[in-house]
Amino acid sequence: MKGLLMKDFKLLAGQKQYFISIFLVAALLLFSGQHISFVLTYMTMLCVFFTISTVSYDEHNNGYAFLFTLPVSRRGYVVEKYLFGLLAGCIGWAASMCMALGFILMRNPDVESGEWIAGALSALLTAGFMLSFALPMQLKFGAEKSRIISLIFVAAAFGFFAVAAKVVIPHWDMQWMQAIGTGGWLALGSVFYAALLLGSVLISIRIMEKKQF
Amino acid sequence: MLKLTEVKKQYGRFALDCSLTVYPGRVTGLIGRNGAGKSTTFKAALGLISTDSGTIEVLGKPQTALTPQDKEKLGVVLSDSGFSEYLTVRDVAAVMRRMFAKYDDAKFREECRRFGLPEKKKIKEFSTGMRAKLKLIAAMSHEAKLLILDEPTSGLDVVARDELLELLQEYLAGCDDNAVLMSSHISGDLEKFCDDLYLISDGKILLHEETDVILSRYGLIKADEEQCAVLDKTYLLKKKKESFGYSLLTDQRQFYLDNYPGLAVEKGSIDEVIRMMTAGLDI
Numbered sequence: 001m002k003g004l005l006m007k008d009f010k011l012l013a014g015q016k017q018y019f020i021s022i023f024l025v026a027a028l029l030l031f032s033g034q035h036i037s038f039v040l041t042y043m044t045m046l047c048v049f050f051t052i053s054t055v056s057y058d059e060h061n062n063g064y065a066f067l068f069t070l071p072v073s074r075r076g077y078v079v080e081k082y083l084f085g086l087l088a089g090c091i092g093w094a095a096s097m098c099m100a101l102g103f104i105l106m107r108n109p110d111v112e113s114g115e116w117i118a119g120a121l122s123a124l125l126t127a128g129f130m131l132s133f134a135l136p137m138q139l140k141f142g143a144e145k146s147r148i149i150s151l152i153f154v155a156a157a158f159g160f161f162a163v164a165a166k167v168v169i170p171h172w173d174m175q176w177m178q179a180i181g182t183g184g185w186l187a188l189g190s191v192f193y194a195a196l197l198l199g200s201v202l203i204s205i206r207i208m209e210k211k212q213f
Numbered sequence: 214m215l216k217l218t219e220v221k222k223q224y225g226r227f228a229l230d231c232s233l234t235v236y237p238g239r240v241t242g243l244i245g246r247n248g249a250g251k252s253t254t255f256k257a258a259l260g261l262i263s264t265d266s267g268t269i270e271v272l273g274k275p276q277t278a279l280t281p282q283d284k285e286k287l288g289v290v291l292s293d294s295g296f297s298e299y300l301t302v303r304d305v306a307a308v309m310r311r312m313f314a315k316y317d318d319a320k321f322r323e324e325c326r327r328f329g330l331p332e333k334k335k336i337k338e339f340s341t342g343m344r345a346k347l348k349l350i351a352a353m354s355h356e357a358k359l360l361i362l363d364e365p366t367s368g369l370d371v372v373a374r375d376e377l378l379e380l381l382q383e384y385l386a387g388c389d390d391n392a393v394l395m396s397s398h399i400s401g402d403l404e405k406f407c408d409d410l411y412l413i414s415d416g417k418i419l420l421h422e423e424t425d426v427i428l429s430r431y432g433l434i435k436a437d438e439e440q441c442a443v444l445d446k447t448y449l450l451k452k453k454k455e456s457f458g459y460s461l462l463t464d465q466r467q468f469y470l471d472n473y474p475g476l477a478v479e480k481g482s483i484d485e486v487i488r489m490m491t492a493g494l495d496i
């Protein structure tokens with residue numbers, strides 16, 4: 001696990017220019033009046049996307065074959081990818097938080113603290129959601145196919161929720177939803193989120209265990 | 214150290230059906246033409262592909278039960294795969310240090326320097342020879358008990374090949390119980406190193422013999438139709454039609470030298486054995 005993490009961090013270090021450029025673009029967005037939560041989400045997501053791209057690095061030139069002759073199990077490889085994704089997302093998130101705090105201190109813009117803190121948290125949650133969705137896709141279909149399949153999937157999900165919002169939700173009894181309260185929703189959300197991550201990890205392990213090199 | 218028993222794998226029209234054993238303290242060679250099944254055998258032994266039937270034991274354990282700790286005792290070179298091209302030698306050292314408890318960083322770096330591998334250059338900028346050297350140096354840097362080397366000298370010029378073989382020889386000289394399974398299509402490499410050889414063709418093991426036996430007892434008889442007709446066929450393995458008559462492979466060269474004076478009997482070579490066993494006809 002430590003060796004794999006080191007490999008991915010070394011690959012990450014080899015992309016210094018990419019990270020400097022996204023940092024500069026984020027700063028530009030922030031100082032040009034873009035919403036703080038957008039910049040936070042942008043930075044965090046790009047760091048998570050890098051994790052997904054490390055799968056392509058591993059696959060390149062039949063690299064998986066050699067990788068799995070090293071003291072690495074397929075299960076361990078998958079767990080490491082999620083761990084690295086969460087670490088990279090947190091690093092991107094922390095860097096953008098620092099940038100946002102610096103911006104707030106320097107410019108003192110008219111932002112409500114509650115609003116941007118909610119934005120910051122949602123950036124982290126979105127990144128985790130993205131990782132849960134994109135990593136199994138990348139492992140199963142590779143870079144090219146997974147992009148197309150992801151687009152189709154996202155379009156289908158949007159369509160489903162749009163129909164649900166118009167047809168189903170207006171007929172729901174909203175009283176029980178209010179009765180659950182904020183704490184209840186947070187707990188439900190956390191359980192759903194944990195289940196999503198765990199489900200994604202298990203699917204990815206199954207994908208990797210079936211692969212032939 | 215490594216035991217494959219009736220391992221079968223079907224890939225479209227290609228079928229692997231292989232049994233093979235590598236004993237401690239021995240260097241075993243796997244020879245065969247391109248597409249004969251060498252790499253498939255290696256991949257099966259390393260668990261990189263699933264098999265349809267048969268058993269594979271590595272270091273005394275079923276292959277599927279190997280843990281990452283067990284895999285630390287393996288040193289592997291694959292002909293068509295290696296470390297990510299986007300890493301440098303320094304990065305590889307950092308990764309190896311965290312993967313192998315017995316990794317010897319000083320030795321790895323010293324060998325890299327000795328073979329002119331720059332520490333800060335990305336592997337993608339390396340020549341074929343430099344990549345091959347890095348793979349072998351890495352495989353030998355963590356006190357592996359079993360080296361599995363698939364075409365370690367593939368694509369190298371003579372000088373680079375000799376350098377690599379020298380490196381391997383030094384490694385073998387230092388440890389008596391370690392074992393090596395090595396494939397190559399260059400017979401000279403195998404003649405030099407291997408204690409025994411398996412010949413594979415169309416996924417099947419056609420021959421398993423001690424290297425010394427092949428070199429000392431095997432022979433190639435060149436006979437015309439008349440000579441062929443009166444030859445004792447007991448020790449003949451294969452025949453091949455030639456313009457002058459027949460080439461005949463024997464595993465008892467001395468018998469034909471003693472009993473058929475005047476018959477052209479050449480000393481056996483691994484190349485001839487491969488050629489006759491794969492392209493020759495049954496007697």
